[in-house]
Amino acid sequence: MMMVLSMAGLLAGPPTEEVNTTGLAVTDDTVTVGQLHSATGTMAISETGSIQAEQLAIDQINAMGGVLGRQIEVIKEDGASDWPTFAEKAKKLLVSDKVGTVFGCWTSASRKAVLPVFEKENGMLYYPTFYEGLEQSKNVIYTGQEATQQIIAGLDWIAEEKDAKTFYLIGSDYIWPRTSNKIARKHIENVLGGKVVGEEYYALGHTQFGSLINKIKLKKPDVIYAIVVGGSNVSFYKQLKAAGITSEKQTLLTISVTEDEVLGIGGENLVGFYSAMKYFQSLDNENNKAFVAAFKEKYGEDAVIGDVTQAAYLGPWLWKAAVEKAGSFDIDKIAEVSPDIELTTAPEGYVKIHPNHHLWSKLRIGQWGEDGQAEVLYESELIEPDPFPEGYQ
């Protein structure tokens, strides 16, 4: 009996009062974290993958013995696609549950809603979505790409590869597509010396693109640059195909279509079009093969993994690395040690946290096939995150 106890003592991590000086929900053998996504409502479509990936990472970490000898427990809250609800639930997690660290949010609107809560209550949010940039906080680690990482290298590639001079920018009407297209326009006009022949936005949920398609036919751009999201995506690509605008006649580059969206759009409606992302499920490396296999084992053979899902998977691992480096669950210490933390086991390959709390990452261009998977045609060098790009505002 004594033997067993002392063994357990050996295996356990450092004493709780050492690793938790700020009254977080940490016991001698558990640490509680929060998870805050939309499990219901319109965003559930997108956020389900992130919820699954974060849970998978947490399960794997627990199977390896947890963090600082403590098993991770999760309190799941549902933001219900409603931004005030996100803020409310964030407060509940940080104040009542004392979790400190939260994996969550998807849309920029939800992140903007919880940001003041995280800054006031000093929590740490691991945010997985590629987004428009123009933000940096001590209390957020951005595991997706900011806009310049996703946009500039992609435009450079398409301009060179397709000798593209004219671009038609299309987006859903909210902050991310508008900010991204602003960056794209500056880059096209000032750096590539090209021309933007059209730029327009359609309300979220818009399903009739007939007039737009006619304008595209009239202006004959070298490249359609599309940032359409949600249900509109499906209508947009189906109608492009029905109007005879296919990859044989038209180059199209998007930054809003991942494997998740393709599931709804149908690979046959996208064949030959390009996406610019940091991650594709088809990436050919050992980390990714293991990740895809584990994901499918847990969530079924038909499960698909998109860019954001992979970025969400990084969250718990980056947090674990930070906690172990700091030797503490305290948020201030995690924030302090996070810069320069590297992850060599990421499915997307090597990533490193920048002092601005975004990740150094690569950009890839994938070309969609009928089966809903992308063939990766191009891979950039590691790109430095630059959430406040000069000359692009």
Next chain:
Amino acid sequence: MGDYTAEELQSIFIMQGFSGLSLFSVLLLMGLGLALIFGQMGVINMAHGEFMALGAYTVYLCSNITEQFFPAFTPYYFVITILVAFVVCGLLGAFVEWLLIRHLYHRPLDTLLATWGLSLILQQTYRSIFGAREVSPRLPDWLMGSFTYGDVDIPINGVFVLGLSVIVTGSLVYFIYKSRFGLKLRSTVQNRSMSGAVGINTVKVDRLAFALGCGIAGIAGAAFTTIGSTGPDSGSRYIVDAFLVVVSGGAASLLGTVGSAFGIAQAQSILEFFLEGTKGKVATLLVIVVVLMIRPQGLFPSKVRSH
């Protein structure tokens, strides 16, 4: 538009005209079932969009079944599936009428609340069964191309939806104004107790009319799978446009629904072409607001004395 040749402009003009027609047929299909239920029965069916979504999900299910068990049948299943969607939605409509609506005929505002509740129940049911992700059925290849004449591409799915809406509208008009049942329906609408007195089974008429309206919603939903995807919340997106069409057309008149669908579609299509997307929509809604300020009864108000 000085840089374009006359031929280019001509073909754009034709395609743009068709895109307006195509939007017209979509709006018309959305509005018809609602107009029947709202206009003829005075029931505000907030769950109309969910019936459309049910039609779309029916197509999705049939498409999966066909692909799995009768792959050879794939090119043809779609047409039959539309009928299946009609029947499924009609049956659910009849059930809902029996369970809910028949108790509320004299309380139109309560039907609004009840059917809104129903729409929430249905949305959550779809989410539980089909998941939160949007789905779309695999469509037969013949639906996905376009007819091409020189520079002009006319999408086949647009033609299909247009044809379908013409058939559905035609049948509905025939049904209401020429058939025996239509006669009973119109008489019930005008004077329920008198109709009962002359031996019309008004309970049955109500149930059939409601079922028919829901069935048409199912057809609309099925047709929309050719242009968009379906998620648990799709219905709430449809319902706004559907009410827009019915209300600005004059609630009680089918002709009004046709007219306003045409007007809204052309306005939106043209404005979107010359302005950009969001601005086009804003301009369209402004036009509707002005129309309703001038004619609060809608474009083509019913001449029937209200009861």
